[in-house]
Amino acid sequence: MTKKLLPGENHPxxxxxxxxxxxxxxxxxxxxAKTEGMLFKWGSGTxxxxxxxxxxxxxxxxxxxxxxxxxxxxxxxxxAGVIKSGGTTRRAAKMVILNSDHPDxxxxxxxxAKEEKKAHxxxxxxxxxxxxxxxxxxxxxxxxxxxVRATDEFMQAVEADTDWWTRSVVGSEKRAxxxxxxxxxxxxEATHQCGDPGMQFDTTINxxxxxxxxxxxxxxxxxxxxxxxDDSACNLxxxxxxxxxxxxxxxxxxxxxxxxxxxxLAQEILVDNASYPTEKIAKNSHDFxxxxxxxxxxxAMLMSLGIPYDSDQGRxxxxxxxxxxxxxxxxxxxxxxxxxxxxxGYPENEESFLKVIRMHWDAVSGIDSxxxxxxxxAAAEACWHEAYEVGSLTGYRNAQTTVLAPTGTxxxxxxxxxxxxxxxLALVKYKxxxxxxxxxxxxxxxxxxxxxxxxxxxxxxxxxSHIDSTGTIEGANHLKPEHLAxxxxxxxxxxxxxxxxxxxHVRMMAAVQxxxxxxxxxTINMPEESTVEDIMDAYIESWRLxxxxxxxxxxxxxxxxxxxxxxxxxxxxxxxxTPGTVEKVVYRPIRRxxxxxxxxxxxxxxxxxxxxxxxxxxxxxxxPGEVFISMAKE
Numbered sequence: 001m002t003k004k005l006l007p008g009e010n011h012p013x014x015x016x017x018x019x020x021x022x023x024x025x026x027x028x029x030x031x032x033a034k035t036e037g038m039l040f041k042w043g044s045g046t047x048x049x050x051x052x053x054x055x056x057x058x059x060x061x062x063x064x065x066x067x068x069x070x071x072x073x074x075x076x077x078x079x080a081g082v083i084k085s086g087g088t089t090r091r092a093a094k095m096v097i098l099n100s101d102h103p104d105x106x107x108x109x110x111x112x113a114k115e116e117k118k119a120h121x122x123x124x125x126x127x128x129x130x131x132x133x134x135x136x137x138x139x140x141x142x143x144x145x146x147x148v149r150a151t152d153e154f155m156q157a158v159e160a161d162t163d164w165w166t167r168s169v170v171g172s173e174k175r176a177x178x179x180x181x182x183x184x185x186x187x188x189e190a191t192h193q194c195g196d197p198g199m200q201f202d203t204t205i206n207x208x209x210x211x212x213x214x215x216x217x218x219x220x221x222x223x224x225x226x227x228x229x230d231d232s233a234c235n236l237x238x239x240x241x242x243x244x245x246x247x248x249x250x251x252x253x254x255x256x257x258x259x260x261x262x263x264x265l266a267q268e269i270l271v272d273n274a275s276y277p278t279e280k281i282a283k284n285s286h287d288f289x290x291x292x293x294x295x296x297x298x299x300a301m302l303m304s305l306g307i308p309y310d311s312d313q314g315r316x317x318x319x320x321x322x323x324x325x326x327x328x329x330x331x332x333x334x335x336x337x338x339x340x341x342x343x344x345g346y347p348e349n350e351e352s353f354l355k356v357i358r359m360h361w362d363a364v365s366g367i368d369s370x371x372x373x374x375x376x377x378a379a380a381e382a383c384w385h386e387a388y389e390v391g392s393l394t395g396y397r398n399a400q401t402t403v404l405a406p407t408g409t410x411x412x413x414x415x416x417x418x419x420x421x422x423x424x425l426a427l428v429k430y431k432x433x434x435x436x437x438x439x440x441x442x443x444x445x446x447x448x449x450x451x452x453x454x455x456x457x458x459x460x461x462x463x464x465s466h467i468d469s470t471g472t473i474e475g476a477n478h479l480k481p482e483h484l485a486x487x488x489x490x491x492x493x494x495x496x497x498x499x500x501x502x503x504x505h506v507r508m509m510a511a512v513q514x515x516x517x518x519x520x521x522x523t524i525n526m527p528e529e530s531t532v533e534d535i536m537d538a539y540i541e542s543w544r545l546x547x548x549x550x551x552x553x554x555x556x557x558x559x560x561x562x563x564x565x566x567x568x569x570x571x572x573x574x575x576x577x578t579p580g581t582v583e584k585v586v587y588r589p590i591r592r593x594x595x596x597x598x599x600x601x602x603x604x605x606x607x608x609x610x611x612x613x614x615x616x617x618x619x620x621x622x623x624p625g626e627v628f629i630s631m632a633k634e
Contacts, residue, residue: 045093327383
C-alpha cells in the first residue's frame with residue numbers, strides 16, 4: 001500500500017536521496033525532468049544513469065537521428081540551476097552517470113572540463129567568479145556531479161593495457177575501439193582539470209547487492225553513498241561519534257549499539273509515514289525499505305584519541321566502529337522482521353541477502369584485534385554473528401541499512417569538527433558565504449588530543465595559540481615530532497608542509513567499505529601539484545581495494561572553492577580579505593542544557609487580528625535558552 005505521493009502536511013517527503021530511472025524514449029526523458037524538478041523543489045537530491053539513452057547520431061525509430069544523452073544533460077542541468085534546492089540559494093544536488101561502454105563516453109568524460117575552461121575565460125575577462133556569478137551560471141553541466149560506471153572487465157583492460165569497445169545502446173553492436181588505459185587517462189586528465197568525472201565500480205557494487213533477483217544497481221544519489229535499485233529512495237541519519245567518547249578517551253560501545261538500535265527503528269517507522277514523488281519510488285520504498293544510517297566526526301574522534309588518521313591503528317579503529325554500526329543495524333532489522341515480517345522484497349532475494357550479510361561478517365576478520373579495544377572487536381564480531389543467525393530465521397526488514405553520507409551542513413548543527421569519514425580539511429579553514437563574506441573555522445579537537453597525548457594545560461594553551469596565529473601546528477613549542485601525524489589534515493596548511501597523502505584517504509575508505517550497505521561519500525583531496533598520473537593511480541587503486549565509488553578534488557583545479565585552507569590557486573586572497581568582506585572566527589558551540597524547572601518571559605503579539613505568544617525560557621543567569629512561538633490560529 002502506497003502513501004500520498006506529493007509531500008504534504010500529513011506525509012512529508014522524508015527521504016533525502018533518490019535514484020531515478022530513464023528509458024530510451026522522449027516521454028521517459030521528459031518524465032525524468034519533471035521528477036527531478038519536484039525533488040529539487042522539496043530540497044532532495046537525485047541521481048540517474050543515462051546509459052539507456054541511445055547515443056548521438058543513432059537512428060530513431062520514427063526517422064531522424066538521436067541527439068544523445070549529453071544534449072538532454074544540458075536541459076536537466078538548466079532546470080536544476082533554476083529550481084536549486086528547495087528554492088534557496090543552495091545548489092541542487094544531482095548525479096549523472098554513464099557506462100564506460102556507452103558510445104558517447106568520451107564526450108561525457110570531457111563535457112564538464114570543457115565548460116570549466118569557458119568559465120575560466122569569462123573570469124579572466126572580468127566576470128563574477130562566484131559559484132552563482134555570471135561566469136559559472138553561463139556554462140553547462142555545473143549543477144551535477146558526473147561519474148563513469150566501470151566494470152571489472154574495463155578495469156582489468158586498463159591494467160592489461162588492452163582494447164576496449166563501446167557498444168550501441170540499441171543492438172549492442174561494437175561502435176568504437178579505444179585503448180582502455182588511454183580512456184582511463186582521459187578520465188584522469190578531465191578530473192585533474194575540474195574534479196569530474198568520478199568513478200563508480202559496477203561489478204563491486206552489484207557483488208554486495210542484497211536484492212540481485214529483483215534487478216541490478218545502476219546508479220546512485222548525488223554524493224554516491226546511496227546505491228540501490230532504480231526508482232528508490234533512502235532517508236538518512238548520522239551519529240556524532242564524539243558523543244560516545246568518554247572523558248578518559250574510551251569509546252562507549254554499548255551506548256553506540258543502543259543508539260544505532262533506536263535510530264534504525266525510527267528510520268524504519270519513517271518509511272510508511274513519508275510521501276514519495278512517483279508511484280515506482282513509493283512501491284520500491286515499501287517493498288525494500290532501504291535506510292541510510294551513518295556517522296560523522298570520525299576524523300575528530302581519531303584526533304581526540306591521539307590516533308593518526310593515516311595509520312593502521314586509525315583504519316582498524318574506524319573499521320571496527322563501522323562494523324558495529326552496520327552489524328547492529330541489520331540485527332535490529334532482523335528483530336523488526338521477527339515482529340512484523342521481513343520486507344516484501346526479501347523472499348525472492350533471500351539467497352543474496354544472506355550471502356551479503358555473510359560477506360560483511362567475514363570481513364570482520366580483516367580487522368587487527370590488537371589495534372582496537374577488546375570490547376570493540378568483540379562487539380563487531382557479536383553484532384554480525386547475531387545479525388546472521390537471527391536474520392537467517394526471520395529475514396530482514398530492510399534491504400539496506402547504512403551509508404556514509406557527507407554530513408557537511410548538518411555537521412555544524414551536530415557540533416562536529418569533521419564530516420562523515422573525512423579527516424579535517426585543515427586545522428584552520430575558510431568558508432565563503434552566500435552573499436559575500438568569509439568565516440574562519442577553527443578545529444576544536446586539538447586541545448583534547450594534546451591532553452590525551454600528555455601535554456600540560458599550559459603547553460596545550462601555547463600550542464593552540466600558535467595554531468590560531470599561524471594556521472598550522474607545525475613549529476609549535478613543546479610539540480613532539482612523533483605527535484605531528486595526529487594533527488595532519490587533508491590539505492597542506494597555509495604556513496606548513498604536512499598533509500595526509502591521498503592514498504591515506506583511499507586506504508581509510510577501503511577499511512570501512514566492507515561494513516557499509518551502500519557506499520561512502522568521500523572526496524579524495526589532492527594538493528595542487530598532483531599529476532594526472534596520481535589521479536589515474538588513485539582511481540585504479542580504489543578499484544583494487546574494493547571501493548564502490550570514488551571522487552577526487554585537486555586543490556586549485558577550480559577558480560572558486562567554497563571551503564578552503566587558503567593555499568589553493570585563486571584562494572590565496574582568503575587571508576588578505578578584500579574591503580567589505582567580514583571575517584568571523586567560528587568555534588564549535590558549547591551546548592548548555594536548561595534546568596528542568598526554569599524562569600521564562602512571555603510576550604503577547606497580534607498579526608492581522610490573530611493573537612500569538614513568544615515564550616523565552618531562561619538560564620539561571622537570565623540568558624535565553626529556548627524560544628517557543630504559539631498562535632491562537634494556524
